[in-house]
Amino acid sequence: MKKLINDPSDVVDEAVAGFGAAHADLVVVSHDPTFVRRAAAPTPGKVAIVSGGGSGHEPLHAGFVGFGMLSAAVPGPVFTSPTPDPVVAATQAVDGGAGVLYIVKNYTGDVLNFETAADLAEAEGITVRSVLVDDDVAVKDSLYTAGRRGVAGTVVVEKTAGAAAERGDSLDAVAEVARRTNEATRTMGVALTAGTVPHAGEPSFTLADDEIEIGIGIHGEPGRERVPLEPVDAVVDRLLAAVTDDLGVTSGDRVLLFVNGMGGTPLVELYIAYRHAAEVLEGQGVEVTRSLVGSYVTSLEMQGMSITVTRLDDELTELWDAPVETAALRRGR
């Protein structure tokens, strides 16, 4: 295992501490229990948004804490859900009296722990709504999920819901924006290599030198099939067809096209993939009106990418464009 780490047991604590030190203008880190919240105090009357999940997907979620997006993020151990306690503590820290929305990737551990946290927070008098993200079309049910997995589309949900909260929407309205964004979003990924969980010390799976896995999950869970390495245009065709078929994209639709790196893939490759994906969509009469290219929802140092398409309407476009000030995503206000 070749990584820039110290003791594998300290990976999350040290990374969160480094994140807090590097972005002290944006966030405050709580240790014991561990969560990251906005540096600014909660705005009375505004809905707060909390997300979280296992670590190893950085910048998700802490990288999206700040104005216009998340109020707090709760990182668990690598690839392991945080327990309810830090979620409740984060909820209490950011509630501004208008309620708190949980955005939860659809993995069994996360779903259970955020449900328990919601019950505990409600018992403390804080109104909580939860929205599950399940954008991954690769497989129905998997090693860690009942139903579809929540993957890169989470960024889009966090962005539009965050903008809705910032403009002053009610808790139910913010939850509705999150649900609507999730329903308009589909993703599928591919792996060229496996990441290595620090504690395990060995890659999560093995691929031959000339083999890739289509439909990989962000924890290295099995996808749809293993195929020989092929030109990226062919890989993009596979991912994009699965995504657009499932979403039912048709000529005249406007979409956000998001090419996401898995952590070990350089930007130059992501732009090559973006080029072809945009061309294919435009060839189908689909208008790519917004884009995102970069490593936003990763799987440690896995080489690979995912393609996400979100069908946009005027409101989702406006929420996507709204100002945001986080470590991983910024747009002027």
Place this chain on the structure above:
Amino acid sequence: MKKLINDPSDVVDEAVAGFGAAHADLVVVSHDPTFVRRAAAPTPGKVAIVSGGGSGHEPLHAGFVGFGMLSAAVPGPVFTSPTPDPVVAATQAVDGGAGVLYIVKNYTGDVLNFETAADLAEAEGITVRSVLVDDDVAVKDSLYTAGRRGVAGTVVVEKTAGAAAERGDSLDAVAEVARRTNEATRTMGVALTAGTVPHAGEPSFTLADDEIEIGIGIHGEPGRERVPLEPVDAVVDRLLAAVTDDLGVTSGDRVLLFVNGMGGTPLVELYIAYRHAAEVLEGQGVEVTRSLVGSYVTSLEMQGMSITVTRLDDELTELWDAPVETAALRRGR
């Protein structure tokens, strides 16, 4: 070679086309000759800034084209300087009548080609100044360089010079800001694995499973020494000591601390490194007043990082903080 590419000969053209498609709000791509310029027309009376160099270091340089930073970027083939022609074409495209500054990483090919381009542009009546970036303390002279190599510190030089141009400084004043920033900046890197140049098809060098290379260049050029893999805190100690000794950082100094990923290293590891680097500096009485963490100057999919320290004064801090709107770096205006 496992990469998300098509034909190795098409890597740069396809990546630049994808970059242009994804960021059509910010840039316009010229093909034949290839360069990337701001979407906005040149502002009469404002100094323009052009940079460039071999591809494979993305987001450098095209990712820094936009308001507050570069006017144009000229990407050459992978790890190979662009020829003078596209540099001249970019110069003509962005000149606003106040002259053009070239920011050039100190590699022999880049230096020669940008010098020739400057002569040709001057012959066309455009005033050109050039500033070399040579922040890498690892080695004096190398495979591709007379003197020190220009590496991650280039981002800092492009940012402060870009802000100076945006506030309306004269060509000589913008060049002076660039020179002063370079003089205040030092970097050293480490590699865990080698990147593979698409045309070559094989990794640029070989490291044993338990071996890392201290002082690596961004083209995989030899560094100072190969040592056994060690905890990242020890690696940070090596890099930071070399950087701060050379820069002569002392207690009371204010600095920018920049931890840069080499392309294949995930963000989580960079934050772990940042944490220790910031602690060490603060233990020496050095105030880390600004930070940057991410993969900004890469070497294809190399796993590794570099640490950059820039000594800040009030003016450099103000220029660093000034608004910027590029694909890779944004700060509100």
